[in-house]
Amino acid sequence: NIFYWYVMAFYKRMDHIVVVNPTFIEKLVALGVKRDKITYIPNFVTKTQFHPLPLEQKQTLRQQFGIDQEAFVVLGVGQIQERKGIWDFIALARENPQWTFVWVGGFSFGSITAGYDELKKVLADPPANLKFPGIVDRAVINGYYNVADVFLLPSYSELFPMSALEAFSTGTPTVLRDLDLYRAIIDGYYLPAKDKADMQQELATLAIDSDLRQRLSEQALAASERYSADYVAGIWQKFYTEQAALGKR
Known part of the structure; x- marks a missing residue:
């Protein structure tokens, strides 16, 4: 054509x-x-904007964000739209009330967003363990990465995984949908999951295995050097x- x-x-x-x-x-x-x-x-990701914070500051931020200090926190970042795998994220929150889920981002394309009406209903009445703080300043989003125990991006397609690199720069253990895109760029630095069931298994393991979280945190920081x-x-x-x-x- x-x-x-x-x-x-x-x-x-x-x-x-x-x-x-x-x-x-x-x-x-x-x-x-x-x-x-x-x-x-x-x-690349600018380390002056995305970087690890001291434990004391993380605790203060959890209090500011209304997150329990003992909670296992799963963070998602991106536009609220079906392509980002938001429905899997919501389903995981509903199926795991023992964990806290936070999705930072909003409807960048407004009412033309695929699934807009149904997603708006969820945002208006989310599960008790699911928070939608909306679109936040970059300085604030660094805090959300730091208070998270795991960064989960269930997206079905990406041009470049900037949010994953931001999570790496904060040393946040990362789980990504298993896409060719990620394998070509950051293979070995995250846990791949082919579907929601795999994501559930990886999160369940990370929730009880602090040694694995520490190893993934170290791998994330190592990866971030290649994208500084x-x-x-x-x-x-x-x-x-x-x-x-x-x-x-």
Whole structure:
């Protein structure tokens, strides 16, 4: 169609294309873009905004957020929409009243959001153990990552898992739906779950295994170094240097 040919003409006019996810490379090659014109450079998370907090501050934040100090807290972050797997998150909350679930985010697309009417009903009357604080400031969301015992993202599709990287930067153990996208970028740093039943099992294990939570926290912080501003800036510097050298030939 006309749109397809317009997009392809646009891509092919570029001297070089930088993608934020390596899984996009094969798709572009299949569309006719030369492989040597494509480079993968990831997004990054700023550690001045997302970082671990001291235990005392976490306790204070739990009090401010209305979360019991002894609660096992499962955090989700993102737009409230079906693509994010929000219904699995809600179902897990209903099936596990012994845990506290928090979803930070709102209806970025308003009433045109898929499932808007039904989701609004849940937000108006959520289970007692499920909190929806809405869209919050980035400084505040760092606090939510820190008070969580686990970050759970049940999303069915993502362009780049920024919220997972934010969780990594705070050292929060992470469970993600098992997607090719994540395996290509952050494999080994999180627990994969193919469906809600798997998510239930991983959460149940994490709720009682503090050693596993500690190991995942350490892995998350290690992963965050690969997606820090300084590290990614180094990748960009190398890329620009190489491109400048090619341009002089």
